Amino acid sequence: MEKKIPKTPSPWVSAIPLAVLTALLYAVICAFGGDAINGGSQIALLSAASVCVMLSMGLYRCRWEVLEEAIIDNIRASASAILILLLIGAIAGTWMVSGVVPTMIYYGLKMLHPSFFLVASCLICAVVSIMTGSSWTTIATIGVALMGIGRAMGFPEGWVAGAIISGAYFGDKLSLLSDTTVLASSTVGVPVFTHIRYMLYTTVPSMLVALGVFTAAGLLLDHAVTSEAALYAEALRTTFRITPWLLVVPLLTGILIARKLPAIVTLFAATVFAAVAMLVAQPELVARVAGAETLDCMSGFRGVLMTSFGPTAIPTGSEQLDQLVSTRGMAGMLDTVWLIVCAMCFGGVMTGSGMLRSLTRIFLRLVRRTFSAVASTVGAGIFFNLCTADQYISIILSGRLFRELYAERGLEPRLLSRSVEDSATVCSVLIPWNSCGMTQATVLGVSTFVYAPYCIFNIVSPLMSLAVAAIGWKIRKLRIKN
Template sequence: MCKRNQNKTDMNEKTKIPAPLIAIIPLVVLVALLAMVIPIFGSDALMGGSQVSLLVASAVCVALAMGLYNYKWSVLEEGMAKNIKKVTPAIIILLLIGAISGTWMLSGVVPTLISYGLHILSPRFFLASCCIICAIVSVITGSSWTTIATIGVALLGIGKAMGFDTGWIAGAIISGAYFGDKISPLSDTTVLASSTTGTKLFTHIRYMLVTTVPSIVITLVIFTVAGLTMSHTDSAQSALFADTLAQKFNLSPWLLLVPLITGILIVVKLPTIITLFISSVVAGICILIFQPHVLLQIAQSDTLDFATGFKALMTSVFGSTALSTGHPEIDALVATRGMRGMMDTIWLIICAMCFGGVMSASHMISSITNLFVRFVHKPKSAVCSTVGAGLFFNACTADQYLSIILTGNLFKDLYHNRGLESRLLSRTVEDSVTVTSVLIPWNSCGMTQAIVLGVGTLTYLPYCFFNLLSPLMSILVAITGFKIKQGIAAQFAPKASETVKGAPDAGHVLVG
């Protein structure tokens, strides 16, 4: 008995939980720095200002942990290393998305989609159609990132040609893509949320429809009304876009095989990295077949020999390209940045993972999350606390996957003790984490979509109606009590004043 108590004492001494007021200081520092960096640097905030802000906040966390709670540097360093290792696949995916953005544009795939879209889509219903198309593609692919980087980029070009503001277009694209990602059984976030909370996948998806369907219906109504009331560019401007693209690229229905092949590879559940790699290779081959004149312009050469073609093709994959069409707005549309264009995002993700790693390893996240648990008394307070925790983790860890894991594990036993179904927790986690990650400028999702679409996070945020409505709808449904059951386990629930001991931190979750 004495030995057991001694071991427990040693464990408590080893795991020092900082006071909440201390734990929140690094987050306050981060928010304060970003509040200065974003307005001052504007769209250039991702080119260094935001990264430095994250590193400074990380340094503050390290100083507090080592100075006040005697944490060893090796422990904090390990926390950062684990977090960075976790996002390695995402970094590779980002590089491949950069390759696709270059090869799909220069091969004529995106220009072909834009040209056909200008002839098919009605400007009055473009925003709603844009949202629906992205939703369908995202359900099929199970990936909002892939949807936005491919069909989303094409739709952005169509919307610009029709005279829509980029914030509205990006909002429609993101709303549809995240709706599809959220309810698709192929989505990694959907699977992660259901598995973390111990909920059957299709039980989780069906229960999400209660909040997801009303949110997307309201979103479509808003986009429809906006499309009907907004002024659009006349048909002559759209025709100018289509004609200019046709003059610059060899447009062909055969180029649609590239997105078709990509879709098939996704449907057969080939790993994302392999799918994106094959897609970029096929698009690169299409550059050689359909757009040899584009290679000449990239290489700035009059003859296309092996060395010139190889250099131009490689540049289309990793480097920046600029094609002259005689129209500045179209020049900006067809310009590409390739893999190199993703480096600011990757740098930002690494810095964000450093911040999330030291916050987790120092148990400052655990300290703050205990505050959420104290407010849980009834189903509506449980949902509100879960939403608050999800938003907090998205802002603090800057990673939606880690936020899903932390929120799910934090509230899993609590929901069980209060007799609440696990599907309520899994739905609330998705409503509060998955769809809001793209709204936070320094979150991996927010920074990625801003780079891919070329539209700032704060520019498209007000128009991502589905993403904004989802957490509010989750709270509203909880208040009404619709389809929320509370079982007999509630009588064994701990007192409201009790906190969850040993709240999971990122290190425990990842190792486990």
């Protein structure tokens, strides 16, 4: 008996799960608003995945084993991101209760002028991200501190989060330590230094536009007067023991990053550093978290663990500051982890069924010249971010999809790697159900829909990639060998 070869899904059928997902997510967001991440979005993703499964098995005789294997591969690929996310939750708790983040906020309130706070935040995050190679780590540490300063100064949280994310993703793109930078260059087969140098032609102009917008916004927006910021600073000083010695924790973390240790190792070490600082600098707060009157070995152990994995609430006398210094630890990341797993299930069945491949053929038909090749690559990067919900998968799929086509058209591979980064890397944070969008919304406490319009660098980058391709700046064709 002959085996039946599974049919290739048509683009129209392949678009049905995406349409279902879009409709369900719209309904969920209308019904639950900012609480959509607490369960509604997960059900939407699994429902869309089930539609994909039914169509592929019913119409195209796709075996369940194939779909299951694709789901497992996707979840396996996201395992490190999930561990990093949990460690970020631990860092958020320990860095807050230890006084590290309050110390940075305190000195920030004393030193940063409100009129230039947004542009300064963007530049600070850019520098830190270049040194760390991680937008996630930058946002989870210095970004959280800057978010607190911005709220204390009275800036709209969307503007503050947009400035932080813009700077963090600029540095992530240009850092030799960045996993997305290395992934994009290696997928296409471009030396990493060549890739980084070529990205300067689109990344630097995009950043200059962002800095101009944030400078203008800082001068035009209403913000708190210095006396109000001073009140917040005093409340922090009253609640926490503020000392420059606590800045040793981020300094040691930076040293580990400079030594190129894996992100998971570095984040775990940063949590341990903060736990030690917590016991030394804030013994009363640790005892309060543990529910004890005085600090001893058991209450210290209990307080450190509770700060790492669970919620903490420290009264400061200011309602706004109370919200800032309250943390959720690892437990606060579980909704996001759940959402990532469901997103990986959807991306897996779309890949395993062949529907994702069917949809990508649409992009290939559009490629005629240099501009259309770059436009298709940028469109594919954004499209993959939408339907796979993961920037790493988007980078790999975009690079592999267009690699041979660029070679056939005589286009440099570095143009492909740059176009992939200008879209798949920076736009991932703008999509609410993407792992990047979900993570940053959770870490900063600002909905993706709120901060997305203000992520100027992330919005301008794909447009700048198209503009540079349109004028042909620093783009040359290779001779095609017969």
